[in-house]
Every structure is written in structure tokens, then in C-alpha cells.
Amino acid sequence: MRAVLAELLVAFLLTMLATLAGWLAAGERGVMILLPGAITFFFLRQLWMVLRLIHWAGCPLGTPTPSASGAWGEVFEALHRRARLASAAREQATQELARFRLAAEALPDGVMILDGHRAIEWMNLHAEACLGLKASVDTGSRITHLLREPEFLEYLDNPDHRGVPLELHTRRNPGRSLQIQAAPFAAGRTLLLVRDVTQLQKLATMRRDFVANVSHELKTPLTVTLGFLETALEGVQDTAPQDIAQYLQIAAEQAQRMQQLIDDLLTLSSLETDSPPPLEDPVEIAGLLADICREVEALSAGQHHITLENKGPRWLLGSARELRSAFANLAGNAVRYTPQGGDILLSWRREGEGGARFSVSDSGIGIAREHLPRLTERFYRVDRGRSRDAGGTGLGLAIVKHVLERHQAALLIESEPGKGSRFSAVFPPHRVQS
Ligand code: ADP
Numbered sequence: 358m359r360a361v362l363a364e365l366l367v368a369f370l371l372t373m374l375a376t377l378a379g380w381l382a383a384g385e386r387g388v389m390i391l392l393p394g395a396i397t398f399f400f401l402r403q404l405w406m407v408l409r410l411i412h413w414a415g416c417p418l419g420t421p422t423p424s425a426s427g428a429w430g431e432v433f434e435a436l437h438r439r440a441r442l443a444s445a446a447r448e449q450a451t452q453e454l455a456r457f458r459l460a461a462e463a464l465p466d467g468v469m470i471l472d473g474h475r476a477i478e479w480m481n482l483h484a485e486a487c488l489g490l491k492a493s494v495d496t497g498s499r500i501t502h503l504l505r506e507p508e509f510l511e512y513l514d515n516p517d518h519r520g521v522p523l524e525l526h527t528r529r530n531p532g533r534s535l536q537i538q539a540a541p542f543a544a545g546r547t548l549l550l551v552r553d554v555t556q557l558q559k560l561a562t563m564r565r566d567f568v569a570n571v572s573h574e575l576k577t578p579l580t581v582t583l584g585f586l587e588t589a590l591e592g593v594q595d596t597a598p599q600d601i602a603q604y605l606q607i608a609a610e611q612a613q614r615m616q617q618l619i620d621d622l623l624t625l626s627s628l629e630t631d632s633p634p635p636l637e638d639p640v641e642i643a644g645l646l647a648d649i650c651r652e653v654e655a656l657s658a659g660q661h662h663i664t665l666e667n668k669g670p671r672w673l674l675g676s677a678r679e680l681r682s683a684f685a686n687l688a689g690n691a692v693r694y695t696p697q698g699g700d701i702l703l704s705w706r707r708e709g710e711g712g713a714r715f716s717v718s719d720s721g722i723g724i725a726r727e728h729l730p731r732l733t734e735r736f737y738r739v740d741r742g743r744s745r746d747a748g749g750t751g752l753g754l755a756i757v758k759h760v761l762e763r764h765q766a767a768l769l770i771e772s773e774p775g776k777g778s779r780f781s782a783v784f785p786p787h788r789v790q791s
Pocket of ligand 1: 412690695722723724732733740745748751755778
């Protein structure tokens with residue numbers, strides 16, 4: 358500030374001198390030459406500094422201010438300070454924006470910002486993936502040119518819909534169900550939230566199907582049981598005791614079927630909710646296989662040739678109860694789906710580098726290739742009637758799959774219609790102990 362005052366003082370003195378020079382102009386020639394020169398120098402300097410200032414203002418942000426002495430030095434210094442403050446504020450804003458973008462990228466849902474003309478200003482990776490778009494190509498394009506489904510256009514046009522999400526199936530991402538929600542915000546912009554609800558919808562459908570299946574599975578034996586009990590009750594006076602006994606026998610079989618179904622459902626439910634089987638519990642496989650072999654022989658009642666082959670490791674780490682249930686299910690299926698006189702082989706052997714494999718091979722009816730991927734779904738049966746006649750609940754392989762998953766084991770199914778099947782449970786090395 359002092360320099361500015363000094364410069365003003367100099368200017369003032371020069372002006373005074375110029376005035377005085379006017380008085381003396383008549384005789385003093387030297388003063389006549391010196392004073393206009395000083396005034397011209399002063400104004401040329403101001404002009405030069407203004408030009409430097411204008412040039413600096415046109416340079417890229419961050420260019421240092423020109424250096425100068427005196428009042429201009431003060432001016433440039435003040436400008437430099439302001440530029441530094443502005444740059445720090447800019448840097449902070451940039452960092453905040455970067456943080457906001459990272460946070461928006463981390464959101465589990467798609468986020469898109471549309472401007473007042475519905476052109477895409479910004480979108481995160483999830484929005485790109487859900488809507489089949491590419492930010493590098495599609496930013497700046499109108500969303501209505503990219504997603505042309507009429508229900509989407511109508512949704513955007515109708516502000517009353519906002520707040521209620523739109524279910525959308527778009528050609529840009531076939532096979533996926535999307536939920537879209539639009540929220541208007543500052544200056545005509547719109548925030549689009551996009552969520553992929555395919556999995557949720559599948560789960561809801563599965564839940565609905567499951568309830569329908571359970572009701573259906575229970576209804577059939579219950580209807581049969583009630584029918585026979587009513588008949589027996591109505592005709593208790595004049596029906597022969599052996600007929601009544603037969604009715605009760607059928608009712609008891611149906612009740613057993615219902616009990617089996619409920620047992621399987623409870624097993625499935627505990628497999629889904631219980632904590633995973635401990636790694637430390639060793640299960641002695643020879644004893645387990647011998648028990649299962651005995652059960653299978655009882656179920657077969659001498660109708661099949663059953664062989665047990667144990668060349669595998671001695672111990673398996675996991676839950677004895679769960680492993681028994683899975684192995685018994687596989688072995689029981691072999692009996693139920695192999696006609697009289699067929700062969701059944703239960704085998705336990707080493708697999709790969711330290712793993713082990715339990716497999717059940719049969720020479721039974723086999724399964725067509727198209728059914729294989731769905732066999733472990735609850736209540737999925739290749740032949741519903743045959744499964745029921747054989748006392749199946751349609752839950753056996755679902756239980757096997759769960760048990761194996763909980764032991765980090767894989768279920769392999771090989772089968773050929775008319776020739777037989779082989780179901781194998783392959784255990785990883787960390788579950789095996791010799
Ligand atoms: P189920 O109680 O009906 O046997 P599972 O879940 O155990 O239910 O099996 C599902 C379906 O897989 C069965 O209905 C049957 O069609 C088929 N299946 C299972 N094991 C065999 C096998 N060893 N041979 C032929 N088909 C089989």
C-alpha cells in the first residue's frame with residue numbers, strides 16, 4: 358500500500374512540476390524537455406503494466422503473475438494471492454467431486470444424471486451394465502434415443518409416476534428385469550436410479566412355486582387318506598374287517614408319505630439355516646458305507662446286485678448326520694430307479710491330489726440329458742408318477758446338493774437313458790484325512 362501511495366505522490370509531484378514548467382516555459386528550455394519526457398515515461402510504464410496484466414489474464418489458470426516493483430508489484434502480488442486461493446478452492450472442489458463419483462460408483466445400484474433435455478450427463482458403471490450403455494460413447498446422447506421402450510418414455514413423460522418404480526425389460530439387456538426410479542432435481546435435471554431385480558424376481562417366483570408345490574404334495578396324500586377314512590367310517594357296520602384293514606393300511610401309507618415329505622422339508626430347512634459343518638469332526642467312512650449298504654439291501658429286498666467298493670481314505674471331515682443323509686439319498690435313488698435284477702455299485706475312492714469321491718452307479722432307467730441341470734431343484738422329477746410310486750418326495754437331490762455344498766464338495770451326474778446313471782460326490786483335499 359505504501360508503494361501505491363509513493364507512486365501517487367510521484368504522479369502528483371510530476372503534475373505539479375508540469376504546471377510549474379508551464380509558468381516557466383517562456384525562458385527555461387531545459388525544463389521544457391525534461392518534464393514531458395518524465396510524464397511520457399510514467400504513462401508508458403502504466404501502459405506496459407496494463408498490457409502485461411491483460412496478457413496474464415489470458416494465460417492458462419495457474420500461470421504465475423508477472424513480477425513488478427512498486428504499486429504494480431502490489432497489484433500483481435494481490436492477484437497472485439487470490440489466484441492461489443481460487444486454485445486451492447478449485448482443487449478441493451475437484452477432490453470432493455472425485456470422492457462423490459467414487460461413492461456413486463460404489464453404490465450397488467445404477468445411477469444416471471440427465472440434463473433438462475434428457476441427455477445423459479453422467480452414469481456409473483452399474484447403470485452402464487444394467488442398461489447396456491457405454492459412458493464413453495453414450496454420454497451427451499438423449500436417453501430417450503437409446504431406450505425406446507414405450508413404457509419407459511411414458512414413465513419419463515409423466516411426473517405422477519415418479520416415486521413409483523417402473524419395471525422394465527429392455528432390448529439393450531435382454532433377459533434381465535430392471536426397476537427404474539426417476540427423481541427430478543436442480544434445474545430440470547433428473548436422477549435415474551436403476552436396479553437389476555432379476556434375481557429377486559426369480560427368488561419370489563421360487564418361493565411361490567415352493568409353497569404351491571408343498572401344498573400340492575401334501576394335498577394328494579391327505580385327500581386319499583381322508584377318502585379312505587370316510588369310507589371306512591361310513592361302512593364300519595357292514596364292511597368286512599379285512600376291507601377296513603386295507604383302507605387303514607392305505608391311509609397309513611399316505612400318512613407315512615406326508616411324514617417323509619415333512620421330514621425332508623425340515624432337513625432342507627436346517628441345511629439352509631444351520632451353521633456349516635465343523636471341519637474338525639472326522640467321520641469314519643467304512644462304518645458309514647457299511648450302514649448305508651445294509652439300508653440299501655433292505656430297500657432292495659434282494660431285487661438288485663449290490664456291491665460295495667471301498668478304496669478311499671479312512672476319514673472325511675464334516676457332519677456324519679448330513680453325509681449319511683446325502684449318501685443314503687443317492688443310494689436309495691439307485692434302488693428306486695433301477696428295475697429288478699439291475700446292478701448297483703457303491704464306491705469310495707481317492708480323487709485327484711488328495712481328494713475323495715463317493716459314487717453310486719446303477720444300471721437303471723437313466724435320465725435324458727435335458728433333465729440333468731434341473732435334477733437338484735426342489736420337487737423336480739423326470740417322471741412325477743414314477744417318483745411318487747417309488748415313495749419319492751422330489752427333495753432328495755436338493756438335500757444332497759445342499760449337504761455337498763456345505764462340505765465344499767461337487768455333485769457330478771452322468772446318465773444315459775436305458776443304460777444307467779452315476780451320481781458322484783467329489784470332496785476337496787481339506788475335507789479328507791487318511
Ligand atoms: P425323488 O424323491 O423324486 O427321487 P430326487 O430329488 O431324489 O427326488 O430325484 C429327482 C429326480 O431325479 C427323480 O424324480 C428321478 O426322476 C431322477 N433320479 C434321481 N436319481 C435317479 C437315478 N439313480 N436314476 C434315474 N433317475 C434318477
